[in-house]
Amino acid sequence: MVIDSLAFPLMFSTNGLPKGCLLMTRQNSMLRHKNRIAVCALVLLGVIICNVPRTQAQDTADYQKERERAMLLYDQNKFADAIPILEKLVKIKSDDVVIWERLGWSTLVVAGSIKDPTARKQARDHARAALLRAKELGGNSELLREGLDSLSKPDPTDLAFSSNKEADAAMREGEEAHTRGDLDKAIADYQRALQLDPKLYFAPLFIGDMYYKKGYQASDPRAKNELLDKAGEWFAKAIAIEENIETAHRYWGDSLMLQGKQQEAMMKFVDAIIAEPGNRNGYMGLSQWAGRNQVNMAHPKIDIPVKLSMTADKKLEVSFDPALKDSADGSGAWEQYGVVRSRWVAEGFAKAYPNEPTYRHTLREETEALRAVAETASSWLKSGKVKSLSPSLAALVKLNEAGLIEPFIFFTHVDQGIARDYPAYRQANRDKLRRYWKEFVIQQ
Secondary structure, eight states, X not given: OOOOOOOOOTTSOOOOOOSSGGGGOOSOGGXXXXXXXXXXXXXXXXXXXXXOOOXXXXXXXXXXXXXXXXXHHHHTTXXXXXXXXXXXXXXXXXXXHHHHHHHXXXXXHHHTTOOSHHHHHHHHHHHHHHHHHHHHTXXXXXXXXXXXXXXXXXXXXXXXXXXXXXXXXHHHHHHHHHHTTOHHHHHHHHHXXXXXXXXXXXXXXXXXXXXXXXXXXXXXXXXXXXXXXXXXXXXXXXXHHOTTXXXXXXHHHXXXXXXXXXXHHHHHHHHHHHHOTTOHHHHHHHHHHHHHTTOEEOOOOXXXXXXXXXXXXXXXXXXXXXXXXXXXXXXXXGXXXXXHHHHIIIIIHHHHOTTOSSOOOOHHHHHHHHHHHHHHHHHHHHHTSXXXXXXXXXXXXXXXXXXXXXXXXXXXXXXXXXXXXXXXXXXXXXXXXXXXXXXXXXXX
16 A cells, blocks of 8 residues: 655645644654653653663563563653663663654653753753664654654743633643643643633643543543543534644544544544644644555646746746647647736736735636636537547546635645635635545545
């Protein structure tokens, strides 16, 4: 099974999580219960910055036993307890990529609790060194990428969850409870924070995450399902507060996957992409869903055989191979693309956007140009002028007939000018964006 790479349209500015964004990163959607960074107890400082005593070399069986113990603690979110064992393991076997990754990530988690800026920086440096060692050894996991990405950004520890001091304090109490494994206490604290600040996105998000963890750990199928349903209810509340942050959509997709509701999970991952098309996390979630369900994914492949260049005096030069005009596969229809684009540069933009002083490539321009090509090709095919269409034209005609050229543009041909049109289009056409992924990209 092959999953074609999906482009990450990074022209979109990421509408990420500005408050405590480090708290939200995860290894991947299948291991999400492991990786939301939490605020740990201040007393953990000594664990990080002190040297771990050296041990005598152990045989393979002893090493494996200690490794399993460290991994279990890590999986249980007991990062501080895992760190000394992980430190010991890397001294015994210095080429274990996974252990270096877990050490780096655990140290990064614990660093979030350290109030002293100097000590916190030392801990973050320690985490970075461990992750870079893993990378040096050939590590390329999502966990490693997320850890290094987090460390490349400003330290978010001093950022508040809420401008409401009481709500912020309640959130931090919830994080401390979560770190101790007291999920019910964490839920109560997050609920109190939400009562104090009803617009606090993180509160229902974290509550849903706690129910997800409880559901993940539950052994009784009925209890598991009830807890995961509860998680979904809270993720929905977070989305109601802010639907254009990808996290709650993606977390909900994880929960639904755990319940075996694969089609519903798929659409939550799609919603995550739609919420933040410039954030790769949504794409990763959907790709992992596709891998688990043996589903191929690929955007329609449409090659535009027209070369465009802007001159110094802001005129568009169009290059189109004359030989294509008489092509039996309808490729001559692509001439319309250049015609429409030239018209927009010359006069169309100024008429359509009188309040914008400088020309930019817009969604309307690109859509009109592609639609002109699609309609010309379709008419030629219906009239018998051509007997068949090239694969690119056939795909474009199909998109046009479905009314989904705009989503195709946003997710495959976006540039800085077109990206400015996305928020308004998303607000009015979220269903079309969802249909595009379901009907054209996800090949079930």
